[in-house]
Amino acid sequence: MIELKNLERSYKAGHMETWVLRRINLTINAGEFVTVMGPSGAGKSSLMNVLAMLDDQWRGEFTFDGAAVETMNRKQRAELARRRIGMVFQSYHLLDDLTVAENIDLPLSYKNISKPERQALVADTLDRFNIVGKKDLYPSQLSGGQQQLVGIARAMIHRPSLLLADEPTGNLQSAQAKEIMEMFRQLNEEGATIVQVTHSEANAQYGTRIIELRDGWIYADSAQADAIGREVRS
Amino acid sequence: MVSSIVQDLRYALRQLRRSPGFALTAVLTLALGIGATTAMYRVVQGVLLAPLPYPAQDRLVGVAFTFPQEKPNDEQAGTSASFLKEHSRSFTSVGISEDGIAGVNLSMGGGHSFQIGSIKVGRSYFPTLGLQPMLGRNFTAEEGLPNGPKAVLLSYGLWKRQFNGDVGVVNRVVRINEEPYTVVGVMPPSLADTGQSAPGVAATVGVWQPLQLDAKDPGYGGDNYKMVARLREGVSVAQAQQELSSLNKPFYQEFPNYLKWTGRGKALHEFRTWPLQQVVVSDVRTSLLTMLAAVLAVLLVACLNLAVLMTARTWRRAREMAVRSALGASRANLLRLMLCESLVLALAGGGLGLLLSRLAVPLLLSTAPIAIPPMPENEWLPAVFALLMACVTTLIFGLLPGWGVLRRNTGPMLQGGGQAGVTAHQAKMGDRLMVLQVAVAVVLLSAASLLLGSFLKLRSVASGVQANRLAIAQVTLKGDAYAGTLHTNQFIEKVMENLNRSPGVARVAAVNGLPLDRGLNMGGGPVHSEQPQGAVEIRAITPGYFRTLGISILSGRYLTADDNAGTVPVAFVSETAAQHWWPGRSAIGEEVWAGEKVPRRVIGVVADTHSRSLAQAPRATIYEPFAQISDSLMKTINGWFPTTFAIRLSGDMDMAAVVQRAVSNADPEIPVAKLTTMQSVIDRSVAAPRFFSYLAGGFAAFALLLTMIGLFGLMSYQVTQRTREIGVRLAVGADRRQILLLILRRGLLLTTLGVALGSLASLAVPRLVGSVLADVVFTGGGGIERHLSSSVAALAWAAIGMLVAAVLAGYLPARRAASVEPTQALRTE
Incomplete structure (x- = not known):
């Protein structure tokens, strides 16, 4: 589904060039639940931004479902992301002046979908995430876990094939975090490819593969380790 | 305590230096608002409130x-x-x-x-x-x-x-x-x-x-x-x-x-x-109070503008205040810090405003066509007024919006919070102020366009005279020497003869009572009539007067040199007079009374001219030859009004020396009292409406500019506040055009609300303007109610002006919003 080849990202500050991603070679298959880990400043969020197509200042090759992202212009990338990718944030990023239902509707409002269809999709999603009773509440009236549930519902409403979650439980208590991770597992079982960034070993266990980044390099990839292990065993 | 205040002042100055755009806008807004108000206060205080310079004047x-x-x-x-x-x-x-x-x-x-x-x-x-x-x-x-x-x-x-x-x-x-x-x-x-x-x-x-x-x-x-x-x-x-x-x-x-x-x-x-x-x-009370009211409206716009800017700024500094508070600053400490910044702005804006008012007063007195009585100079009162005004406006409109920050719980602000976008309270405060500012500006704009429309309508009224290349020279023929017809006529004829010989002069005539100038007004009318005699305008003229001024003769014949003291007294009547006195029939051959004991025979009907002002309907006018006027009437008109020579020129030329020579040749002791053009006479007659419409236009333009600045400030502030929200929107699929429209739409929505509110208030404008500025508003004879229809057009113009201003003011912040990088915006977490 995703293939990164020699992908690099750096920031320039004056004459200094700071590298945040170095020669990333990574393949993520459809249906995987990948966890990206690493210390602060390792390049986890930068990698997520590249995958989310929010960042277009990288070099290298990025293939998404066979399409070469590096050849696309900004608008085409945004369009591809709009259709295929959903994002969940550590700070939920719900809009305060919108109700739960309106927040969930937000991604659809930027697509050419009729109002009745949107309403039906929102109703389905509220039902699916079991938050129908909260639909008219504002974010400030919800607990952190509930807010993140709404964040996930918003990310999933247009049924993306790739769900990116950047520290989705970073602001939550362990009980709420567990609930959210169960939700991710369920979505993965339903077919969504998930890439999450986390510091939590417990959360990483919900995934099928762990990638560790250090100073912008891929330091470890459990999939390759498995492959090496298999090779060794064979 | 003192050192703390000095430190706060130093910090305030540094803060303002770091935000030159804000500081300059706030100071200029204050300076212009307070400058205009203080200038008007100087005039009102000096004219309306100052005691007369006489002993026991009360x-x-x-x-x-x-x-x-x-x-x-x-x-x-x-x-x-x-x-x-x-x-x-x-x-x-x-x-x-x-x-x-x-x-x-x-x-x-x-x-x-x-x-x-x-x-x-x-x-x-x-x-x-x-x-x-x-x-x-x-x-x-x-x-x-x-x-x-x-x-x-x-x-x-x-x-x-x-x-x-x-x-x-x-x-x-x-x-x-x-x-x-x-x-x-x-x-x-x-x-x-x-x-x-x-x-x-x-x-x-x-x-x-x-x-x-x-x-x-x-x-x-x-x-x-x-x-x-x-x-x-x-x-x-x-x-x-x-x-x-x-x-x-x-x-x-x-x-x-x-x-x-x-x-x-x-x-x-x-x-x-x-x-x-x-x-x-x-005579000037209403005009001055109206101008003061207009200036106060401008000041209100300026204050609202300041409030919007200060709200934006204070909320932007909310995190700084939270940090200070967390480090032990009391509310009083924070308030003092904000007061210091307000004080610096007030002093700078008030001082500059005072300076502006000093320059504005002489300008106002010299350009105002209303006869403002001389006013005593009082220096300290306007200075106190300006600084007081600056402090009060800065305190109320600058500080109160920031009060919310002090009352807010600082915890979430320090943690960064999980919220994206502007809070409802923040948004409402800025929005309400903006809507109010737009509404006041719309009222000013519609008043200005009403006055401007009235002035343009007045300018389009034909004077009845062909003013192009028509020079006007006036002399005063008073005293015993000119108390009779013979000597007056001799003088007039001699001057005309001198002028006629001058190169470039196509035609010359004389009149006592030029159109749009003063002239004799007394009882007169048709001889054979059952109606009581009313007031008529009486004008003495020489042969060639109508042709020189370009006034058409509608029926009858021209006046000739043969219509002299020895022949039948003749007269011309204006069209209005003929239609009023002899409706449906010819006036030629009829007889009129025209201020003398003998009746005059009407030999012609001429087109109407405006005797006093373009705003007044033409009056019934009787023209009679200088040569046939009695000594007593001549003494009266010479005693009261100047005699005017109208000189039709064949090209553009300076007539000063020629006229002076022609008059001196006829009588060395008679000076040329006034030398001008007919166009200037017409222009002067509309000077008051022009002044008020331009003044209102100036105020409205200023209000529009302030509103644009306010909108720009508010939008910029909201874009900054909403950076994360914009990032989220981009992350969940919004494209940049949609973000641009989102911000522009908000500006337009606020403006539309303000326009709607202002339009409602503006419905009272025609009646209000009509009642207080009756002397300078030209209604075309139908009362101010007729302007209700034109006020719709005025409102439409005001609304269009406002919406265009909103788009212009909102475009830059909107473009900035559209170019927000979501990765940057979301990194703030």
Whole structure:
């Protein structure tokens, strides 16, 4: 589904060039639940931004479902992301002046979908995430876990094939975090490819593969380790 | 404590230096708002509130014989003034003067003369005001008699200018209108030497001449005089009014002729009295108060603008305040910090505003076509006013919005929070202020476009004269030399002959009472008519007058040199007069009364011209040849009005020397009092509406600019506040065009709300403007209600202007929002 080849990202500050991603070679298959880990400043969020197509200042090759992202212009990338990718944030990023239902509707409002269809999709999603009773509440009236549930519902409403979650439980208590991770597992079982960034070993266990980044390099990839292990065993 | 304040002030200065855009906008907004308000305050305080420069001025009153609904005035007919002088008991003394300044020709050592303003006053006029000449003496009783010694009192200004302040000027003989007069004194500078030569036209008095009320005087029966009086000790204005009211009945019993002087609803003139201070400022009071109201509206816009900017700034500094609070700063400490910044802004804005007002007042006084009385200079009062205003506005409009920050829970702000976007409270505060600002600006804009529309409509009214290449030269033919027709005619003919010989002159004619200037107005009308005679405009003309001015002859023949003193008295009537007096039939051959004992035969009907102003409908006018005017009427019109030479030129040329030579050749002692063009005469007649429409336009443009600045500030602030929200929106699929529209739409929504609110308020504008600026709003004869339809157009223009301003002001912040990088925006977590 995703293939990164020699992908690099750096920031320039004056004459200094700071590298945040170095020669990333990574393949993520459809249906995987990948966890990206690493210390602060390792390049986890930068990698997520590249995958989310929010960042277009990288070099290298990025293939998404066979399409070469590096050849696309900004608008085409945004369009591809709009259709295929959903994002969940550590700070939920719900809009305060919108109700739960309106927040969930937000991604659809930027697509050419009729109002009745949107309403039906929102109703389905509220039902699916079991938050129908909260639909008219504002974010400030919800607990952190509930807010993140709404964040996930918003990310999933247009049924993306790739769900990116950047520290989705970073602001939550362990009980709420567990609930959210169960939700991710369920979505993965339903077919969504998930890439999450986390510091939590417990959360990483919900995934099928762990990638560790250090100073912008891929330091470890459990999939390759498995492959090496298999090779060794064979 | 002091060192803390100094530290806060230093920090405030550093903060402002770091935000030069905000600091400059806030200071300029304050400076312009306060500058305009202080300038108007200076004028209002100096004119409307300052006491008159006379001893015990609160005992002075103006006494009028006027319609009940009239504003404070002191107009009197000679008859009523004499009656009051004889019968009223409320006053210790009564002073009577002519009602306007007239031009006279002054020559000091014989030979060259020049025109100055003169006003005739009764002997008790100056003692009533409590004034004595600073040099010499007041008029004697003898000098006031019709054939008494000729004496003048000089104004301080004339004495200084023309006599170099010579103390030996008393008893010196000068020539006025070719006759010798003895200078009997010089009046002190405290006596106002300005007045009006015509309604709304300011003029300066050079000399005062003695006035004797005489029933034989042709102006005696008309309201050509003014009366001031000093209240008797213990008598109030109300008591004096009570006594005057009791004199109405006896007056009408003695002079039943005045029962014909009826106004609206058959109202009769009454004796009225007001404090003299009110009378002096009466003509300008409404205009000044209207201007003050307009300026206050502008100040309100400026204050709202400041509030919007300060709200934006304070919320932007919310995190800093939270940090300070977390580190131990009390609310009082934070408030002091914010006060220091407000104080710096107030002092800078107020100081600059004060400076601006000093520059604006002379500009206002010199450009205002209304005759603003001279005002005493008071320096500290406006300064206190400006600084007080600056502090109060900054405190209320600058600090209160920030109060919310101090009351807010600081915890979430320090943690960064999980929220994206502007909080409802923040948004509402800024939005409400913005809507209010737009609404006030719309009211100003619609008032301005109403006044501008009225002015343009007035400009489009045809004067009835072809003004192109028409030069106008005026001379004053007063005194015994020009008290008869023969000598006047000889002078006119000689000047015309001289002018006609000059190269570039195509045609010349003379008139007493040029269109849009002053002229004789008295009883007249058709001879064979059952209608009572009404007031008509009477104009003396020479042959060729209509052709020279481009006035069409609708029927009949031209005036010729053969229509002279020895032939049948003839007249032309204006179209309005012909239609009114002989509807449906020809006026030619009919007879009219025109201020003389013999009737005149109508030999032509001419197109209408506007005799006084373009705003007034053309009046019934009778034209008669100079050559056929009686000596007594000639003396009257020469005594009251200048004679005008209208010169049609064949090209553009400077006529000054030519005219001066032509007049000097005819009479070396007659100066050219005025040399101008007909276009200037027309322009001057619309100067007041033009001034008010331009002023309102200027205020409205300023309000529009401030609103744009406010919108820009608010939008910029909201974009900054909403950066994360915009990042989220981009992350969940919004494209940049949608973000651009999101921000623009918000600006447009606020503007639309403001426009709707302002439009509702603006519905009252035509009536309001009509009631307070009745003298300068031209309605085309249909009342101010007719402007209700044009006010819709005015509102539409205001709304369009506002919406365009909103798009312009919102575009840059919107573009900035659209270019937000989501990765940057979301990194703030």
